[in-house]
Amino acid sequence: MMKYVLMLALFFAGYATAEDAAVREQVMTAKEAVLELNRDLYELERELLSPATTRAAFHITLNHGEYFEPLAVELSVDGQLELQHLYTERQVKALRMGAVQPLGDLNLAPGKHDISVTIRGVDHQGQGRELAITETVSKTGKPLIVELLIVDREELQSARLQLKYW
Template identity: 55%
Template sequence: MKKLPMLTLAALFCALTVQAEPQNANIAADIVQVKRSVLELNKDLYELEEDLLSPATTRAAFYFSLTYGEFFEPLSIEVSGSGFEAVRHIYTERQVAALRMGAVQPLANINLGPGKHNLRAVIRGVDQLGQNRELVVEQQVEKSDKPLMLEFVVSDVAEQQSAAAQLKFW
């Protein structure tokens, strides 16, 4: 007699488990869909926030690159100018190695109002003899209502066995 209730309980448990599995699968699918929706909404909110905080009329970006790097190894860069807070970066060995292989490093995205702005970049580093050097780029740039993208490029000057820095507009 005791075996019958145990078999009945086992059968009932199996039936409930089989019934619960589709419900759990549906709940799991709903959870995955909600997670996707939240991630998509978060991405949309981030883009909206970027557009509101940094509209195209005030968007400016600074980049840094090193051409060959035989005569100069950057240690740091500081970009200052009218209308924005100074941008500073200190380089690691891995970053310098990547720059020598052709990488272009994004330095900063800033808000810069339309008009003329004086920029000054001081790139500190060492030359091929281990001497401390500073490469300075000073230039006036004009920001229009379109995004402004500027690249500070350090290039080798083989004839002088030295390096020079310049500002490149994208």
């Protein structure tokens, strides 16, 4: 009799384990479906709130970084402060290694816009320095991608800021 009870207990334990595995598989499938739906909703929301006709993306790069180390950046469009960022040592190190840092996305209506960028930092002698640029850009119905490029100027042992449009 004890032998039959033991066999029944093992049978039900095996059945419960197989049932648990099936339930876990269903839960994982449901989680994946929810994550995919969330991604789709995010993309849809992004397209509705920021259509391609008004999208403007700003990125920053550092060409070598021997003569300038960024500490903070401010970006204004048409006199309105739009983006700000403070740099960590780790981010500066990544920029020196060739990283392209996304600074942010904005909505800009098609037409002409004045873009002003100020990057505060230190030069190779540890002195505080500002790199600044103001340009007028014509935004079309296509997305605008702007690279804020900090370039070393060997001959002057200095750096300059330039905007590059993609």
